[in-house]
Amino acid sequence: MTLKKRMDFIDLKTQQQAIMPSLQERIQRVLDHGQYIMGPEIHELEARLASYVGVKHAVSCSSGTDALLMPLMAYGVGPGDAIFTTPFTFIATAEVVELLGATTVFVDIDARTFNIAPHLLAAAIADLGKNPRTASLRPRGVIPVDLFGQPADYDRINAIAAQHGLFVLEDAAQSFGGTYKGKRAGALAEVAATSFFPAKPLGGYGDGGAVFTDNDHLAEILRSIRVHGQGTDRYDNVRLGINGRLDTLQAAILLAKLEVFPREVAARQEVARRYSQALESLVEVPYVAPDCTSVWAQYSVLSDARALLLERLKQAGIPAAIYYPKPIHLQAAFAHLGYQPGDFPVSERAAARIFSLPMHPYLTQDDQDRIVAALKTGR
Numbered sequence: 001m002t003l004k005k006r007m008d009f010i011d012l013k014t015q016q017q018a019i020m021p022s023l024q025e026r027i028q029r030v031l032d033h034g035q036y037i038m039g040p041e042i043h044e045l046e047a048r049l050a051s052y053v054g055v056k057h058a059v060s061c062s063s064g065t066d067a068l069l070m071p072l073m074a075y076g077v078g079p080g081d082a083i084f085t086t087p088f089t090f091i092a093t094a095e096v097v098e099l100l101g102a103t104t105v106f107v108d109i110d111a112r113t114f115n116i117a118p119h120l121l122a123a124a125i126a127d128l129g130k131n132p133r134t135a136s137l138r139p140r141g142v143i144p145v146d147l148f149g150q151p152a153d154y155d156r157i158n159a160i161a162a163q164h165g166l167f168v169l170e171d172a173a174q175s176f177g178g179t180y181k182g183k184r185a186g187a188l189a190e191v192a193a194t195s196f197f198p199a200k201p202l203g204g205y206g207d208g209g210a211v212f213t214d215n216d217h218l219a220e221i222l223r224s225i226r227v228h229g230q231g232t233d234r235y236d237n238v239r240l241g242i243n244g245r246l247d248t249l250q251a252a253i254l255l256a257k258l259e260v261f262p263r264e265v266a267a268r269q270e271v272a273r274r275y276s277q278a279l280e281s282l283v284e285v286p287y288v289a290p291d292c293t294s295v296w297a298q299y300s301v302l303s304d305a306r307a308l309l310l311e312r313l314k315q316a317g318i319p320a321a322i323y324y325p326k327p328i329h330l331q332a333a334f335a336h337l338g339y340q341p342g343d344f345p346v347s348e349r350a351a352a353r354i355f356s357l358p359m360h361p362y363l364t365q366d367d368q369d370r371i372v373a374a375l376k377t378g379r
């Protein structure tokens, strides 16, 4: 029997080999100039990111979570404000709302895309005053999440938000590299947040994130909030902010990764295409709307036989994951909002049936064949 190489859920080592010379050169340059905080790589990265996404301003920061927090701070979100988002996302999307003392109002997802359902968003805004729990709240903003790498339906979301005077903050933590009607994720609302957590489509070797906007005034406030609310200089503080900077070393690493990123996006799409072709008779494969492309942060399928299929993968030594096993409205940290099981049936049903397969640009045809065979036969 030949010993099979352990398969990675996300293979960052093969990618590292592919970019090693550029990576080493860029890291060495930082070690040589020594500007570890806000060095020249930060400005170079921000210019490259803004140009890739197609917006005027990219403000790099310390994580995707801070990239969500900073725009909310810039808008002055606080107690008494209602912010609409879905319960079927990573905890950070709603956590930042609660950290500022505002109230998360959850809206269920579309069953096919897992993104916020626009008609349910409109209904939730209209119903805010009718529910005693939310009647005193002021609707302020929407945080649509581009789940698993596919953008939400921004034409409809932006129109609903505009009708009610709400801001839209795109959670593009998973969708950097995806598109909606020919525009890149990060450019789909007045402000957007992305993450460079290592496992994201564009991941660093540590934490990082960025905020995108075309709004000059907002960009200036975000840059101030990023450094303790600084004004004209470091010791002039005009508002409360955070220590939200990206490290220069992470910017250097991301610059090296950005060089191969377009190629990696294409490779991810090919991996997803092969999965869908091989698995469509076995599970519900992902739906991508005709006006969208996904960057496949996750390749997630639905099945009533999830437990059996996960066991088959486990027996074959293939890693899998569940994003997300428990929707946020049922998390203990959100119990104070008073939601109950059954409140968001589409999210709850997805949580019970979903699982994700290994997905990265360097997944070989052989490994993919192994994954498909294990799912189909348990061997």
Ligand SMILES: *Cc1c(COP(=O)(O)O)cnc(C)c1O
Binding pocket: 063, 064, 065, 066, 089, 090, 092, 093, 145, 171, 173, 174, 195, 196, 197, 207, 208, 209
């Ligand atoms: C990863 C993620 C975040 C948070 O990003 P971090 O860089 O880990 O702080 C926020 N929202 C979504 C949807 C995410 O997937």
